[in-house]
Amino acid sequence: DADVTQTPRNRITKTGKRIMLECSQTKGHDRMYWYRQDPGLGLRLIYYSFDVKDINKGEISDGYSVSRQAQAKFSLSLESAIPNQTALYFCATSDLRLPNEQFFGPGTRLTVL
Amino acid sequence: SQQGEEDPQALSIQEGENATMNCSYKTSINNLQWYRQNSGRGLVHLILIRSNEREKHSGRLRVTLDTSKKSSSLLITASRAADTASYFCATALQGAQKLVFGQGTRLTINP
DSSP, rough: OOTTTEEEEEEEEEETEEEEEEEESSEEEEEEEEEETTTTOOOOEEEEEEEEEEEEEOOTTTTTEEEEEEEEEEEEEEEEGGGGGGGEEEEEEEEEEEEEEEEOOOOOOEEOO | HHHSSEOEEEEETTTOEEEEEEEEEEOOOEEEEEEEEEETTTTEEEEEEETOSSEEEEEEEEEEEEEETEEEEEEEEEGGGOOOOEEEEEEEETTTTSSEEOOOOOEEEEO
């Protein structure tokens, strides 16, 4: 969905490096989410935010941090990347009025060597 | 732990046949949703069924929900090659503001 964009689309980095993944949306949604997907598995929630000043941990937040700089932007950081953080990362948004229907970005494929 | 468990993990059928995928979950839900993911891409929302609904249709899609058995099924009728994708169920838990995804069913439609 072009309304939710993620940068970069692909990234290869080395163990110990700090990396930031960015998500922007033009849907005007209040709620934003970061998920990771490992091969053959479903999505697992890392962090979510219901507003600019609201940050909540998901089921696998260890090793990650987030920043909600504005309603339209939600960035995910890996402070010190490790190989088992190699995965496909998705950002998603939802509308306050229809909170459970989520709209996904195209994903960022991250490889940590 | 996964709230949703999907069955089968992989399904391969001929074009024109119907495809059925199942999802079971563990705790009470507000609604259940199905998403499609084409290879390496983001998920696309297909259909949402609320906990007080038993069946819902959208085009060639039919979703059923049995809250007594904590299960849902997604039926795709008259399948097409373009239906080849992974399909995920996601549950919105009562009192929670987020979705929990199953591990998905990988559907292959053979021409």
